[in-house]
Amino acid sequence: MDYDVIVAGGGLAGMIAAQSASYYSNQRLSILIVDRNQQLSVGKKTINGWVCGDAVSKEAVDFMEGRIKVSWNKPEIEHRVKGVIALSPDKETSIKFDGAGYMLNRKQLPQTQYEYSKKHGINFNFGINLTDLLYEDQQVIGVCGYDTKSRSIYKKTANVVIDATGVTSPLRNGIKNTDKMEKKINKNDIESTGRHIMYFDKGEKDLREFDSEYCLIHLDQDIAPGGYAWVFPKGENKVNIGLGVEKSFLEMRNKRLHKHDNLASLINQYVKRNKSIKNPRLSESPSDRSNATGTWQVSVRRQNDCMVSNGFIIIGDSAWMPKPLDAGGIGPAIIAGTIIGKNIVEAIESRDTTEKGLWRYNADFIKEYGYKTAGLEIFRRLLQTLTNEQISYGMKNFLGSSDIEAISNGKHPDFSVLQKINVIIKGVLNKRLINGLRFTAKQNKWLTDHYNNYPTVPDEFYEWKKQLHKKLDESYMTISKY
Ligand SMILES: Cc1cc2nc3c(=O)[nH]c(=O)nc-3n(C[C@H](O)[C@H](O)[C@H](O)COP(=O)(O)OP(=O)(O)OC[C@H]3O[C@@H](n4cnc5c(N)ncnc54)[C@H](O)[C@@H]3O)c2cc1C
CATH class of the missing domain: 3.30.9.10 (D-Amino Acid Oxidase, subunit A, domain 2)
Structure with missing residues (x-):
């Protein structure tokens, strides 16, 4: 193999994943990051730039700093905020979600990440447009694509390939050695x-x-x-x-x-x-x-139901990690990037980089973050169907302090006020809204429990997935009737 680990895509998630693998192996692993951009524009998502809202919670950045000792400062942190305020369509209700956050400069951040990675022995190949994976039997053993500088075919091999090429990932789309990982999104x-x-x-x-x-x-x-x-x-x-x-x-x-x-x-x-x-x-x-x-x-759905296959592992937007409620993808990418290194080092050291050897990453991400995303996906689907009047009415009347705290923590609210409500609810639409909110809270409870029982071995995945999709389909159907 040319490397122990190849990270496809040197964006936000890919850089952290490489730094984490380097940290947990005490720089023993040989790691290569491959990006289609040149060094000065690494991390650029599209021809239009590093397109993002640029907001991330301090908590997520602290998680990374605490575990893998990578810190962000100025100039990649451009501005500091105290939290988020959500305003209703009629502007009568503003709900404050306190919690310190940063406004990043997404163009600067990859440069800082690049400098740090170089210092820690991580290698880079720029100007490579990756198109596919290399296989040996059922095992992914590398990446291939086109070297835009030398105008030649590019191939490199590794024990593990981390796919961090973003939402349109050609690698995940074309994956051939698994029927557990979803390739396409609705x-x-x-x-x-x-x-x-x-x-x-x-x-x-x-x-x-x-x-x-x-x-x-x-x-x-x-x-x-x-x-x-x-x-x-x-x-x-x-x-x-x-x-x-x-x-x-x-x-x-x-x-x-x-x-x-x-x-x-x-x-x-x-x-x-x-x-x-x-x-x-x-x-x-x-x-x-x-x-x-x-x-x-x-993407605004739960993460991919399975994020590993033999020699292959997905992260960030490639794994559909952004939070379904607000499309915040930086936080989950930081969390996944921070933990993935440990999973990879363990797999490589135990000489098992098959689906089974990498499986723990699924469970670890779910434990830290992914347990709440399916419930939030259902909630997001309900919110999308609401009228401005329903949103204004709901924000004014149905959100208690514990719900606001839950949303601040990225969780589904349980709408406990709705259980106690004894005022007369105005209008049929608002009654429907109450039923909808109670329904998503109930589904969320089931879904969270189900994710907390994510299979510990690949063989149990099919039954777990069957139950998950039964619940999701039932939820989509019910919501479409509200
Ligand atoms: C308009 C907008 C606003 C957003 N606002 C926020 C926000 O405020 N807060 C928040 O948390 N999230 C926000 N997000 C989401 C957030 O930007 C993403 O979740 C985050 O950038 C994901 O990082 P990533 O590294 O997984 O993917 P990307 O940032 O997409 O990086 C992918 C990398 O892979 C490289 N690459 C892609 N294809 C190939 C290939 N074939 N070969 C080689 N290299 C390749 C790219 O050049 C890039 O460097 C927003 C997204 C959008 C679009």
């Missing part, structure tokens, strides 16, 4: 998202439109159908502003309002309507060059 589980990074002059003071200390989320089915819109501060007069939509909900919204909007037009209207942001202009600062505006996709 199109309804993808959000089209985009954002601008902008400087602006201060307009009207309205903390519901811009707050330099909080990330603002606007829930509104006219502005961001099937998703949400955001105003995330990057300073006193700098902002990451954008929104995400789900295609079928955008079509319904356009039909309802007799409009022909698309993602780009919705984003531009969203910027324009904000009275606190005057004279907005795309950032021309060198740290945002080639990254000031762009769109990309993000």
